Amino acid sequence: MLVKTNGILALVPAAEQSDKVGYGFELSSGKASVCNAATDIPLGVILNGEGITGLSSIAVGGGFSGTCKVKLGGTVAQGALGQLTATGTVITDAGTGARVIVCRFLEGGVIDELVEAVIFLPA
Numbered sequence: 001m002l003v004k005t006n007g008i009l010a011l012v013p014a015a016e017q018s019d020k021v022g023y024g025f026e027l028s029s030g031k032a033s034v035c036n037a038a039t040d041i042p043l044g045v046i047l048n049g050e051g052i053t054g055l056s057s058i059a060v061g062g063g064f065s066g067t068c069k070v071k072l073g074g075t076v077a078q079g080a081l082g083q084l085t086a087t088g089t090v091i092t093d094a095g096t097g098a099r100v101i102v103c104r105f106l107e108g109g110v111i112d113e114l115v116e117a118v119i120f121l122p123a
Contacts, residue, residue, distance in 0.1 A: 007063025008047065010055040017049030017056050022071035022114045023088035024102060025058060032056050035088040039098060041122050042084060045070055061102065062121035069114035070103055078108045082117060090117075 073089030
């Protein structure tokens with residue numbers, strides 16, 4: 001039975017998220033929490049962050065059918081794979097070592113920008 005045609009959830013944020021659009025998130029006690037380790041396995045990306053009394057809109061990796069904006073932790077090139085940082089932002093895949101790949105960049109950008117990306121199940 002089909003439940004949703006697009007993987008967007010409304011979740012209670014664990015902390016203020018109005019300035020966290022594009023950040024990777026994980027679940028913590030049933031609430032959306034910004035990833036805080038480069039080895040976290042994010043559930044997806046915050047589309048519209050809210051305060052603790054609201055509901056944040058979340059794109060779920062692997063279930064979200066469109067593209068979204070991701071927050072950059074460094075300079076990235078269009079077409080590159082993106083890996084998660086310890087702050088929940090994404091950077092260009094280093095290509096080696098322990099890392100979590102979460103997206104492919106559809107445009108280039110620099111630190112603190114929001115750029116369009118395809119998100120997918122973390123690898």
